[in-house]
Amino acid sequence: MERAFGKAMMPGFNELRRDAGLPEQRSVLEVYTEATAVITLTAEPLEYPRTDLPPHMHLVGTQPWDVPTARPDYLDEPGDPWVLVTCSTEYQGDQDLARVAVEALRDEPVRVLVTLADAFEDTTLPDAANVRVERFVPHGHVLPEAAVVVCHGGMGIVTKAASAGVPMVVVPFGRDQPEVARRVTEAGAGISLKPKQLTAERLRDAVRQARALAPAARAVAEQLDPAGSPARFADAAETLLPVERLRPTGRPRG
DSSP states (O other): HHHHHHHHHHHHHHHHHHHHOOOSSSSSSSHSSSSSSSSEETTTSSSOOOOOOOTTTEEEOOOOOOOOOOOOGGGGGSSSSSEEOOOSSOOOSSSHHHHHHHHHHTTSSSSEEEEEETTTTOOOOOTTTEEEEEOOHHHHGGGGGEEEEEOOOHHHHHHHHHTTTTEEEEESSSSTTTHHHHHHHHHHHEOOOOGGOOOOOHHHHHHHHHHTTHHHHHHEEEHOGGGGGGHHHHHHTTSSSHHHHHHHTTOOOO
């Protein structure tokens, strides 16, 4: 992870530092270790349990956010539970996940919502009566109705699903996704499959296994506590303020 992110981030980051009259940094990790404060929008159990976390690093929990749009009417129609199948919003050629998911779930007692993002125009999926295909739907509308999320392991959808207590099947295609998938399985919030293992039979079995993890996924959501996260974020941000500004107006300064 250090090598991959360092190669992508450090040239531009050091250019900004040079322009600001600051010395260059050698490792992407220095961005975090030398900061006055690091406020991270995650927490255990998606963050591994640690005993050596530096005091300037604050794990405040999740704060899921979606584009404010109207909720689709079809989500309120009675029927089988939904399975959300979603590809990366930054195209990475993971539309095979959608194809295999349709094959795996078209005869299962579920309704399937597939969101293809940038793969929408170039992807043809098998016919299935229980499948609806969209370019994009805010996941916050779907997750309250979802029994399982099938995804590529992007931190965005994983954070949202974990915060909603929805178990996952994660098929990591690249980038940071293998590491994110490991965090999901370590937390007990889902199942992971390697892309080379992706078949309709295996994915169908993984979805069934994931549904059985619903109690563990809800426990993960309680630990992440998205409702309490804004207050923890504010507390962490206040550590950056000068002491003078933290004193209530009119309070003696002795």
